Amino acid sequence: xxxxxxxxxxxxxxxxxxxxxxxxxxxxxxxxxxxxxxxxxxxxxxxxxxxxxxxxxxxxxxxxxxxxxxxxxxxxxxxxxxxxxxxxxxxxxxxxxxxxxxxxxxxxxxxxxxxxxxxxxxxxxxxxxxxxxxxxxxxxxxxxxxxxxxxxxxxxxxxxxxxxxxxxxxxxxxxxxxxxxxxxxxxxxxxxxxxxxxxxxxxxxxxxxxxxxxxxxxxxxxxxxxxxxxxxxxxxxxxxxxxxxxxxxxxxxxxxxxxxxxxxxxxxxxxxxxxxxxxxxxxxxxxxxxxxxxxxxxxxxxxxxxxxxxxxxxxxxxxxxxxxxxxxxxxxxxxxxxxxxxxxxxxxxxxxxxxxxxxxxxxxxxxxxxxxxxxxxxxxxxxxxxxxxxxxxxxxxxxxxxxxxxxxxxxxxxxxxxxxxxxxxxxxxxxxxxxxxxxxxxxxxxxxxxxxxxxxxxxxxxxxxxxxxxxxxxxxxxxxxxxxxxxxxxxxxxxxxxxxxxxxxxxxxxxxxxxxxxxxxxxxxxxxxxxxxxxxxxxxxxxxxxxxxxxxxxxxxxxxxxxxxxxxxxxxxxxxxxxxxxxxxxxxxxxxxxxxxxxxxxxxxxxxxxxxxxxxxxxxxxxxxxxxxxxxxxxxxxxxxxxxxxxxxxxxxxxxxxxxxxxxxxxxxxxxxxxxxxxxxxxxxxxxxxxxxxxxxxxxxxxxxxxxxxxxxxxxxxxxxxxxxxxxxxxxxxxxxxxxxxxxxxxxxxxxxxxxxxxxxxxxxxxxxxxxxxxxxxxxxxxxx
Amino acid sequence: xxxxxxxxxxxxxxxxxxxxxxxxxxxxxxxxxxxxxxxxxxxxxxxxxxxxxxxxxxxxxxxxxxxxxxxxxxxxxxxxxxxxxxxxxxxxxxxxxxxxxxxxxxxxxxxxxxxxxxxxxxxxxxxxxxxxxxxxxxxxxxxxxxxxxxxxxxxxxxxxxxxxxxxxxxxx
Numbered sequence: 034x035x036x037x038x039x040x041x042x043x044x045x046x047x048x049x050x051x052x053x054x055x056x057x058x059x060x061x062x063x064x065x066x067x068x069x070x071x072x073x074x075x076x077x078x079x080x081x082x083x084x085x086x087x088x089x090x091x092x093x094x095x096x097x098x099x100x101x102x103x104x105x106x107x108x109x110x111x112x113x114x115x116x117x118x119x120x121x122x123x124x125x126x127x128x129x130x131x132x133x134x135x136x137x138x139x140x141x142x143x144x145x146x147x148x149x150x151x152x153x154x155x156x157x158x159x160x161x162x163x164x165x166x167x168x169x170x171x172x173x174x175x176x177x178x179x180x181x182x183x184x185x186x187x188x189x190x191x192x193x194x195x196x197x198x199x200x201x202x203x204x205x206x207x208x209x210x211x212x213x214x215x216x217x218x219x220x221x222x223x224x225x226x227x228x229x230x231x232x233x234x235x236x237x238x239x240x241x242x243x244x245x246x247x248x249x250x251x252x253x254x255x256x257x258x259x260x261x262x263x264x265x266x267x268x269x270x271x272x273x274x275x276x277x278x279x280x281x282x283x284x285x286x287x288x289x290x291x292x293x294x295x296x297x298x299x300x301x302x303x304x305x306x307x308x309x310x311x312x313x314x315x316x317x318x319x320x321x322x323x324x325x326x327x328x329x330x331x332x333x334x335x336x337x338x339x340x341x342x343x344x345x346x347x348x349x350x351x352x353x354x355x356x357x358x359x360x361x362x363x364x365x366x367x368x369x370x371x372x373x374x375x376x377x378x379x380x381x382x383x384x385x386x387x388x389x390x391x392x393x394x395x396x397x398x399x400x401x402x403x404x405x406x407x408x409x410x411x412x413x414x415x416x417x418x419x420x421x422x423x424x425x426x427x428x429x430x431x432x433x434x435x436x437x438x439x440x441x442x443x444x445x446x447x448x449x450x451x452x453x454x455x456x457x458x459x460x461x462x463x464x465x466x467x468x469x470x471x472x473x474x475x476x477x478x479x480x481x482x483x484x485x486x487x488x489x490x491x492x493x494x495x496x497x498x499x500x501x502x503x504x505x506x507x508x509x510x511x512x513x514x515x516x517x518x519x520x521x522x523x524x525x526x527x528x529x530x531x532x533x534x535x536x537x538x539x540x541x542x543x544x545x546x547x548x549x550x551x552x553x554x555x556x557x558x559x560x561x562x563x564x565x566x567x568x569x570x571x572x573x574x575x576x577x578x579x580x581x582x583x584x585x586x587x588x589x590x591x592x593x594x595x596x597x598x599x600x601x602x603x604x605x606x607x608x609x610x611x612x613x614x615x616x617x618x619x620x621x622x623x624x625x626x627x628x629x630x631x632x633x634x635x636x637x638x639x640x641x642x643x644x645x646x647x648x649x650x651x652x653x654x655x656x657x658x659x660x661x662x663x664x665x666x667x668x669x670x671x672x673x674x675x676x677x678x679x680x681x682x683x684x685x686x687x688x689x690x691x692x693x694x695x696x697x698x699x700x701x702x703x704x705x706x707x708x709x710x711x712x713x714x715x716x717x718x719x720x721x722x723x724x725x726x727x728x729x730x731x732x733x734x735x736x737x738x739x740x741x742x743x744x745x746x747x748x749x750x751x752x753x754x755x756x757x758x759x760x761x762x763x764x765x766x767x768x769x770x771x772x773x774x775x776x777x778x779x780x781x782x783x784x785x786x787x788x789x790x791x792x793x794x795x796x797x798x799x800x801x802x803x804x805x806x807x808x809x810x811x812x813x814x815x816x817x818x
Numbered sequence: 819x820x821x822x823x824x825x826x827x828x829x830x831x832x833x834x835x836x837x838x839x840x841x842x843x844x845x846x847x848x849x850x851x852x853x854x855x856x857x858x859x860x861x862x863x864x865x866x867x868x869x870x871x872x873x874x875x876x877x878x879x880x881x882x883x884x885x886x887x888x889x890x891x892x893x894x895x896x897x898x899x900x901x902x903x904x905x906x907x908x909x910x911x912x913x914x915x916x917x918x919x920x921x922x923x924x925x926x927x928x929x930x931x932x933x934x935x936x937x938x939x940x941x942x943x944x945x946x947x948x949x950x951x952x953x954x955x956x957x958x959x960x961x962x963x964x965x966x967x968x969x970x971x972x973x974x975x976x977x978x979x980x981x982x983x984x985x986x987x988x989x990x
Contacts, residue, residue: 617904620904620905621861623929624859624860624861624907624929627840627859627932628858628859630838630840630853630932631840631853631856631857631858631859631932634853634854634932635854647932648932651931651932
């Protein structure tokens with residue numbers, strides 16, 4: 034008798050509706066336990082399977098009960114009773130145990146135990162019974178003595194009972210018949226006999242029918258228990274037996290359907306299981322006690338592979354004993370993990386490092402239809418190789434990042450994807466190294482000035498572009514160096530020419546400076562002359578103004594004279610007219626005298642005296658006429674003279690007017706001259722300033738020319754240096770060709786210095802030039818040289 | 819014969835030894851007419867023009883009721899015409915022709931003098947064979963070294979005889 038200790042008083046209540054199922058072989062060894070049983074028992078599945086069922090036995094249970102159980106089941110009879118079981122931790126739980134043998138092809142192959150949750154009354158009654166049994170220690174719990182007799186009578190076979198009943202029935206009838214026979218009441222006798230016969234026959238018929246039904250039903254039940262569902266059942270009967278058969282038939286069909294459904298579900302589960310068995314993912318399922326209840330092949334293989342490594346950390350680890358074991362064994366401190374997993378309601382991802390192995394797992398709760406968790410599915414991934422190669426690749430990539438291209442990934446210890454990946458990365462690194470070494474060598478050549486070396490290997494993509502660009506760079510550099518060389522030669526020559534030119538310039542600027550000084554003094558003289566001129570012009574202007582006044586006055590006088598002359602002329606004309614009258618009178622007088630003479634002549638001797646008078650008159654008239662003629666002539670002469678005089682005076686007047694305008698003009702001109710002189714003076718002042726500025730500028734120019742000279746020498750130096758620097762480069766064209774000899778800058782400098790730039794530089798010029806140079810250095814205009 | 823008549827006439831008026839002439843000038847030349855043929859001397863006055871007459875006949879003037887024709891002696895003598903001035907003089911001449919007393923004004927440049935010319939000093943007009951000189955000039959006298967052509971008034975008036983009928987008609 035196995036006694037499992039210790040025990041506690043703590044009862045674990047079985048949930049209603051839960052069924053605890055176990056299968057045991059004929060020796061009572063557990064071959065199967067369902068999850069509910071595993072869960073409530075507190076044992077791991079692998080702790081249960083293969084063990085005797087008595088490991089869950091509670092010490093309070095009387096052994097006679099189990100004896101009865103075994104006796105019952107070994108008699109191929111089902112057994113039922115409330116049973117108190119012990120959990121692993123010592124707690125107890127009550128079940129209503131139902132144990133039945135399982136037939137296979139007509140013989141018992143195993144026992145099936147199905148446990149239901151018992152009612153409290155059952156528990157109390159059983160508890161009481163078991164306490165008594167434990168106290169009395171009976172040899173059997175089966176009824177004994179009278180009870181056994183009663184029971185035996187009660188359990189007598191129907192045939193026997195029927196026979197007894199028939200006999201008991203027939204006894205009075207037979208008595209009655211005998212009595213009738215004795216009385217020769219044959220009708221009564223015949224009627225009783227007939228009715229008894231009928232009753233017996235009917236009773237026999239009923240009984241035999243019932244028995245037959247029971248027998249056939251029994252065989253059908255056995256068939257059903259043996260999973261044979263195609264039993265022929267008579268469904269056409271209309272009596273209670275017919276109803277019985279129909280119900281039986283319904284049960285058979287229902288069971289068949291349920292079994293088919295269960296088989297389908299089982300097949301599906303099996304299919305999934307087998308699928309899971311064969312998937313590459315490592316899948317493990319644990320129940321709520323975190324006992325491993327399923328492992329697929331991959332996870333087995335994974336752990337097998339990892340076993341040696343894991344053992345270094347967990348010495349008790351055994352990959353072959355994982356199934357049924359607790360997940361805790363993967364952890365050194367299982368409590369934490371257990372707590373976490375017990376509370377698992379959603380996906381949990383974590384990584385374990387066991388003995389150098391990196392194991393990643395993803396735990397998911399498995400829920401039943403009610404949403405209660407019934408287990409945990411864990412997906413394992415041995416990332417050791419991955420992590421290793423990850424580290425290797427990381428190391429390699431870091432090395433490549435740091436520029437160390439010598440590292441390669443080891444291919445020997447890798448297979449499959451990682452081998453391909455590693456080989457690919459190695460090829461990549463090779464490619465990069467080759468490209469960089471080529472670029473490096475090309476750049477080294479470039480660094481040593483060799484422009485004839487190029488990258489010749491074929492590259493594609495960015496490398497090709499890089500190669501082309503580098504080659505193009507080298508080509509372009511070579512071309513530029515060639516051009517720069519030409520330019521530097523040119524600059525060299527040009528700088529020498531500039532130096533010489535600057536010397537010339539310097540001298541000329543000096544000459545210019547002295548010329549400008551002379552010019553400045555001349556300009557000063559000129560200024561005084563012009564000022565003089567201006568003053569004289571002012572004086573002349575005054576004089577001309579005066580002359581103009583005088584001329585205007587003369588003009589007035591002339592006008593007066595003209596007027597006077599006109600008056601004279603007028604008077605003369607009047608005189609002339611008067612003389613004309615006189616002359617007329619003289620003429621008339623003459624005519625009269627002539628007429629008188631004529632008359633006197635006509636008169637003859639008497640007219641002689643008259644003739645004399647007439648002659649005298651005529652003489653007077655002629656004298657008068659002559660005098661008048663003379664006067665007229667004189668007056669005419671006078672008029673003529675006056676007219677001439679008037680003309681002269683008029684001419685004088687106009688001449689004076691002309692003089693006035695002339696003088697005015699002269700005045701204006703003199704004013705203009707004066708203004709011009711002033712302007713000239715200002716202009717000369719400006720010219721003076723300009724000349725002095727020019728003087729300054731020229732002196733600055735002299736300084737600049739000096740600077741330029743020095744700068745050009747420096748430039749010559751620089752160009753020489755540049756040329757010598759350029760000689761560093763060896764292009765394909767020039768490599769091996771010695772550069773043409775370059776005139777050393779020192780020669781130029783000596784030639785420049787032999788011609789002093791400034792023969793007598795003034796201190797002011799010096800300071801000025803220094804300032805100018807300073808400012809120019811700021812402007813960096815000359816700084817370029 | 820006519821000359822003689824003239825001399826006679828002159829002699830009848832003045833002492834026999836000298837004859838009085840009225841001298842006048844045409845241009846530079848000096849002419850003289852016997853003073854007895856002179857009716858009067860007038861200064862130039864505008865004339866009434868007569869149509870369809872020779873150009874030298876200037877027209878007529880009313881001389882105290884008598885209509886007197888006026889001729890320009892310059893033009894009559896084919897001399898250049900000169901402008902008439904206040905000093906231009908018209909000498910009114912008269913002569914008896916065929917028993918009629920004829921009066922005519924001649925326009926001269928100026929009247930010079932009344933001169934007594936000795937008959938001795940009168941010389942015949944030179945024969946130039948020209949119509950003018952022979953027709954109008956009685957003679958030439960030299961007075962104070964000046965040559966004076968003495969004109970025959972009758973002829974001068976008669977020469978108008980071309981227009982004698984007209985003149986006669988005029989006189990009518």
